[in-house]
């Protein structure tokens with residue numbers, strides 16, 4: 238059974254694609270010890286492709302899965318705790334924010350949503366109503382508050 242401290246983090250990141258890992262590396266290097274709820278489909282869309290040839294630093298190209306493995310190693314090197322679970326419920330109505338998976342509940346001072354096109358369809362929220370987060374404006378949603386979250 239996890240202690241309460243293990244379930245609280247300064248920064249919680251939802252999604253483990255390039256955006257999520259970039260956020261994790263920045264937060265980790267700032268010693269914020271981020272928790273990443275990476276999703277069951279961890280690694281994001283680049284796990285679905287072969288050669289990535291437009292990314293600087295890889296003159297011979299790299300496969301998508303290889304690139305995501307490197308991203309993961311780099312994020313973990315700076316202290317990211319990665320969970321390969323989906324976020325199923327959030328409560329942004331008060332601080333600290335709450336994010337749940339099927340197995341555990343977290344509190345976080347900040348939540349970064351990096352799910353790209355895979356819109357998070359939260360089954361339940363604090364109001365008990367289904368909500369959809371518009372992930373294209375996720376940063377804005379989180380910083381400006383819950384009223385920016387679009388009701389389904």
Ligand SMILES: Cc1cc2nc3c(=O)[nH]c(=O)nc-3n(C[C@H](O)[C@H](O)[C@H](O)COP(=O)(O)OP(=O)(O)OC[C@H]3O[C@@H](n4cnc5c(N)ncnc54)[C@H](O)[C@@H]3O)c2cc1C
Nearest residue numbers: 252253254255256275276278281282283286323324352353
């Ligand atoms: C076949 C293919 C080939 C591509 N090739 C290239 C290329 O060569 N070069 C290039 O620059 N771009 C390429 N792209 C585009 C590139 O993959 C995307 O631009 C990039 O992955 C977007 O990154 P992201 O982190 O924003 O989102 P994504 O990679 O989509 O990651 C989203 C993450 O959110 C997670 N998630 C979603 N819902 C939840 C939830 N409820 N709880 C927890 N996690 C959740 C997912 O599991 C995933 O890990 C390609 C895309 C595809 C599909």
